[in-house]
Amino acid sequence: RPIILWFRRDLRLADHAALTAAFESGRPVIPVFVLDEVAEALGAAPKWRLGKGLEVFAQALERRGSRLVLRRGKALEVLRALVQETGAGAVWWSRLYDPACVERDTAVKAALKDEGVDARSFAGHLLFEPWTVETGQGGYYKVYTPFWKAVQGRDPGQPRAAPGRIAGPQDWPASDRLEDWALGAAMLRGGEIVARHTNAGEAAAQERLDAFIEQGIDRYGERRDMPGCDGTSRLSEYLALGEISPHRAWAAGQRAVEEGKAGAVTFLKELVWREFAYHLMHHTPHMLTDNWRSEWDAFPWQEDQRRSEVIAWKHARTGVPFVDAGLREMYVTGRMHNRARMVVASYLTKHLMVHWKVGLKWFEDCLTDWDPASNAMGWQWVAGSGPDAAPYFRVFNPVTQLEKFDPRGLYARAWIAEGQSMPPATALEYFDAVPRSWRLSPEAAYPAPVVGLAEGRDRALAAYGARESAQ
Numbered sequence: 172r173p174i175i176l177w178f179r180r181d182l183r184l185a186d187h188a189a190l191t192a193a194f195e196s197g198r199p200v201i202p203v204f205v206l207d208e209v210a211e212a213l214g215a216a217p218k219w220r221l222g223k224g225l226e227v228f229a230q231a232l233e234r235r236g237s238r239l240v241l242r243r244g245k246a247l248e249v250l251r252a253l254v255q256e257t258g259a260g261a262v263w264w265s266r267l268y269d270p271a272c273v274e275r276d277t278a279v280k281a282a283l284k285d286e287g288v289d290a291r292s293f294a295g296h297l298l299f300e301p302w303t304v305e306t307g308q309g310g311y312y313k314v315y316t317p318f319w320k321a322v323q324g325r326d327p328g329q330p331r332a333a334p335g336r337i338a339g340p341q342d343w344p345a346s347d348r349l350e351d352w353a354l355g356a357a358m359l360r361g362g363e364i365v366a367r368h369t370n371a372g373e374a375a376a377q378e379r380l381d382a383f384i385e386q387g388i389d390r391y392g393e394r395r396d397m398p399g400c401d402g403t404s405r406l407s408e409y410l411a412l413g414e415i416s417p418h419r420a421w422a423a424g425q426r427a428v429e430e431g432k433a434g435a436v437t438f439l440k441e442l443v444w445r446e447f448a449y450h451l452m453h454h455t456p457h458m459l460t461d462n463w464r465s466e467w468d469a470f471p472w473q474e475d476q477r478r479s480e481v482i483a484w485k486h487a488r489t490g491v492p493f494v495d496a497g498l499r500e501m502y503v504t505g506r507m508h509n510r511a512r513m514v515v516a517s518y519l520t521k522h523l524m525v526h527w528k529v530g531l532k533w534f535e536d537c538l539t540d541w542d543p544a545s546n547a548m549g550w551q552w553v554a555g556s557g558p559d560a561a562p563y564f565r566v567f568n569p570v571t572q573l574e575k576f577d578p579r580g581l582y583a584r585a586w587i588a589e590g591q592s593m594p595p596a597t598a599l600e601y602f603d604a605v606p607r608s609w610r611l612s613p614e615a616a617y618p619a620p621v622v623g624l625a626e627g628r629d630r631a632l633a634a635y636g637a638r639e640s641a642q
């Protein structure tokens with residue numbers, strides 16, 4: 172009897188434990204993607220990127236003699252119907268860890284098992300299952316460095332190759348058409364511009380990893396903080412959709428360590444930041460929606476999205492070049508350099524005193540590498556409300572940050588068109604990407620800062636001081 176493989180954020184053929192097990196069983200395999208309420212709730216850019224990923228993944232399956240069956244509806248109902256239609260005896264999938272998926276998957280597993288279906292989940296989205304990393308006292312880690320030390324010597328296992336031809340059922344169940352789902356419909360900026368900067372799929376992910384290991388990892392340590400150069404792996408969107416397994420990235424990084432390549436250990440450490448985010452999300456899922464430290468609940472952060480400063484921040488017109496450059500990079504490419512993410516988040520939560528949740532939501536809508544755990548951990552880290560957070564009083568100065576990390580002005584020039592006689596294509600693309608209703612033009616003058624940097628910093632620190640003395 173066939174096995175239904177329920178794909179979600181694991182759009183790959185190589186190093187896929189459930190697919191490997193299904194292949195080895197010799198039974199027919201029916202790959203399925205369900206557009207359910209969890210997928211429907213994705214932000215605009217992650218949803219658009221999901222569409223790109225599904226398109227490429229379906230082609231990859233077809234090259235192996237298989238197909239991707241697309242269905243829309245509640246996951247349990249869809250899977251149940253497919254079991255009926257195909258006579259499948261099993262439904263297998265790769266585990267996910269955010270609360271919405273855990274709740275859904277637990278219910279699906281229990282119901283299908285009750286009905287006599289072999290419902291099973293496999294690991295694969297992470298190097299280390301979040302519950303397997305424990306402190307000496309049997310608790311979880313709240314600080315990164317000891318977490319890193321705890322996993323450093325572990326072997327997450329070697330990645331497995333993709334199976335050859337994947338046997339399918341005699342009769343394929345009907346599938347929706349991907350175009351009819353219009354997964355890009357919510358992209359106000361339209362997908363075409365972001366598509367120029369996106370190369371979806373497993374093959375592209377592997378190419379990117381190979382190129383990074385060949386050419387980038389040696390200088391990763393020194394270049395990873397420089398937003399103006401292509402100095403990082405850019406694997407995040409592939410990891411977010413599971414187009415590459417973290418094991419593959421880890422194994423490549425490990426080999427680079429053995430070859431003595433500088434920067435290789437730093438790369439492994441970054442992969443472990445992703446693991447740490449999942450570890451925290453598993454143990455404290457409230458971190459997605461609430462201050463990780465509840466003492467921050469009384470902090471006077473603003474949440475009114477209509478405030479002109481919030482609009483200026485979203486529209487990347489704060490008048491602060493590093494902040495605007497980062498936000499424009501995200502709007503055009505779907506990505507933002509990590510250094511810029513920290514600077515724009517600090518500016519929003521400190522200089523503008525806006526709640527990190529407002530920024531988190533905007534990133535969720537705009538990032539093609541959106542990841543629930545890393546995004547929430549990143550925002551709470553910068554805001555100061557997270558477990559292993561930068562102290563609130565450490566306010567990033569976006570001017571000195573730009574001088575330090577973009578000394579030749581490459582990043583600022585790449586993204587800020589105003590004031591340049593011949594702006595590069597990237598800087599102009601921003602103005603093509605923004606919705607007309609924003610009424611922006613590269614010919615207009617660059618805006619004056621929406622808040623003086625010293626004034627914003629003092630205001631934030633005064634609020635922080637008041638909060639401290641109130642406790």
Ligand code: FAD
Nearest residue numbers: 403404405406407441442444445509541542545546549550
């Ligand atoms: P590289 O420097 O090449 O690192 C390799 C991999 O390590 C990354 O692909 C990523 O999987 C992981 N990694 C690196 N830095 C971090 C980090 N700080 N936290 C967790 N994992 C990390 N990352 C996301 O993948 N999705 C998000 O939605 C996201 N939101 C963020 C929001 C804020 C406010 C901040 C400060 C950071 C956020 N990050 C997020 C983390 C980080 O910025 C990105 O992972 C990184 O910029 C991706 O680029 P890269 O793949 O070239 O990274």
